[in-house]
Structures are given as structure tokens and as C-alpha cells.
Amino acid sequence: MPKVQIAEKKRPRNVMVVNNQPKLIHFGSTVLKPGVNSVPEKIAKQMAAHPHIKGLVGIEFSTDAPSTTKLEPAKAKELVAKTHDPKLLDEFEKEDERPGVAKAIAEQREAIGPTEEKK
Secondary structure, three states, X not given: OOOOOOOOOOXXXXXXXXXXXXXXXXXXXXXXXXXXXXXXXXXXXXXXXXXXXXXXXXXXXXXXXXXXXXXXXXXXXXXXXOEOOHHHHHHHHHHOOOHHHHHHHHHHHHHHOOOHHHO
16 A cells, blocks of 8 residues: 655744834734734735835834844844734743843833733
């Protein structure tokens, strides 16, 4: 009997999109909060090509998913300070054990306030 190979399903790669606007930006079902956002690469490319989104000043596209571990502490703290997404802060906390970065994460959580799940 021949062996059947099952292809593994690839997870979509996320990239970092920074919204420097003081308001939410809606793109279809995707909402960019002010600060750092993790967005599927396919959607980020669509955003980059869209005339209204492309024309907005303050949206930066990066080829890397957001991570604090690859940054020096000062840059990592700066990235955390721009992050308003509690789930992304959770990811940063899981991957980066540096005390200064952990303190910045705690301060940012306090600044953005409780999430709906934690109220």
C-alpha cells in the first residue's frame, strides 16, 4: 500500500505595522490600534497597496514580526511604550525576561488600563 503524505498547514506569517496616528485605523475587518500591531503579512501587503492607507503618514511596515528580544533594551522599551495591544504585550512578556523590559511592559499595561476580559 503506498504511503500518503499529508502536507502541513503553514501558519500565516505576521508582520509589524506601527500606527502613529492617535486613532484607530480600520481596514476591512482589521483594526490598527495606535502603536504597534501584529498583522498577517498578506493583509499588511494589501494595506501597503491601498491608496488611502498608503497615503496615511505614520504607518510603518516591517518585514519582521514584533519582538523585543532582538532589540537592545532601550529600543525594546520604546517598542513596548508604543504597544496598545494587550495580547502583543503578553507575547513580549513571554519571550523577553530582561527586568527593564518586564518593568516597561507592566507600566504600559497600567497605562492602557484593563482589558474587557480582565474587568
